[in-house]
Amino acid sequence: MSTLTPDLSTLANKNDDREKLTFFGWFANIFRAIKSVSTGMLITIKYVLSVKPVTIEYPEVREELPPNSRSRLFNDVDNCIACMQCSTACPVDCIYIAAVRRDKEAPKLKTDSGSPIKLDLKQYTIDTALCCYCGLCTTVCPTECLTHTTDYEYAQYTLKEMKYDYLDAEVRAWKHRIVK
């Protein structure tokens, strides 16, 4: 296959142009080796004796993430006005929203920030297996109901289970959930 047929005898000679070993050179070699190895060993011993462990034993000890860490997405559906801006901004299209117009006779609802809710949310699902956690959906949300939480332990056994429907009562209760 290869058209390249190098002359192997010249290839082998390439590595043989090392300096000739003399009597003093031999001792100098030993001295240099001991010196450089002991420099390294000194640093290692210093670390062994003086530096505290920086690792944590994960399942027993859990680290708290910084407050604006981008982990599990949570949508507070009571404040959602179904404006679809998050699903438009999403670069991987992992937010599925379905909403119908609210009845005129039904009692008027408002979000916490005061904007009227004109659409009834029927489905708000995020496929967290598809999500790339870029955070673009949370920045466009006008009522700030879609947020990233600092909870990072929500893996499931199947891909289907990774689709979280935020109208579901169980997922709704996860607003402040952090696995401890």
Place this chain on the structure above:
Amino acid sequence: MSNNFSVTVTDEEESLKTQLLTLNMGPQHPATHGVLRVEIKTDSEIVASATPYIGYLHRCMEKHSENLDYRGIIPFCDRMDYLAAINTEWTYVMAVEKMLGTEVPERAQYVRTIVGELQRIASHLMFFGVYAIDLGAFSPFLYAFQDREFILRIFEELSGARLLYNYVWIGGVWNDINDSQLKRIDKFVNELEESVKKYHSLVGENSIFISRTANVGVVSEEMAYQYGATGAVLRGSGVDWDLRKKRPYGIYDKLDFNVPLGTGEKGQQGDCWDRYMVRVQEIFESIKIVKQCLAGIEAGPVMGKVPKNIKLPEGEIFYKSECPRGELGVHIISDGGKTPYRLKVKSSCFTHVSMLPEMAPGMMIADFVAAIGSIDIVLGEVDR
């Protein structure tokens, strides 16, 4: 029937002929830094030829970008060079800003430079640790990761993610940096200077390391020019070329730093040791830049005025900047719509991978591992 199995040797020389052994390295190999497959033809220990095969991490980013708005492409830019995501997205964002004519606030420029240089330090620390592993030393990797961890933690506080930040936005940066974070960065870079000196004396001055890397994988100045090498590979061969100096972007024209070059101190100019040394010295230069930025940063906004729906004017732009691995070029062609008509990325790692077939002949296999490590490739950027 017996004719099929009979061996007729006419020539004695023919029967003693040696053959080249084909060896597959990768795509799942710890020394290839990702999913690179290299087909090596060897004569016992000596490599006769090497052919890299790429494409195992192709995610169709360029084509996918044609269906995304200009803000939505930034997360995909992160995923190209995942070890230096800030620099990658900064390059893309600068190209869009240049075309859009956006003014970036002064503070945002300083914040970008600080995070960009911290990312360069993190990337070079990663190189330092992984290169030592390639050559058989394990503990430097842990030391380097301890310092890299601080940088990732600061980035996590700033942007929310540890590797794929989406922090540099069109018109500025996402979140402002606060004073306590600046103070912690200042303390960190002062300590880092000492510890990198220590790490260098542990690895770079070690005589085993020197004999593994000096005179190995030599890239001559001419070869670097011919292949179009950039970054530390080009500077390791002694060519004084750094986009931050030659064509300053951001606030780099205000900053004072040197461009370290390979000198051939331990062997020939352009060998693996030179490339290692250029990167270690670049850490010190980055520390210098971060210190100057920390002294010069002033209060102000971090986001400029950007329209809500970004539409670039019709036309095209090619913009490049100095990333830790070399020059990254972004070519955007716009037809005036919400999405780019075409986005092409020129990756430095791809250039460096294509240099392997010329570097390889005559090397030992173990030296070839050292050569792959020294050009510091990230396969996410090669395949995109």
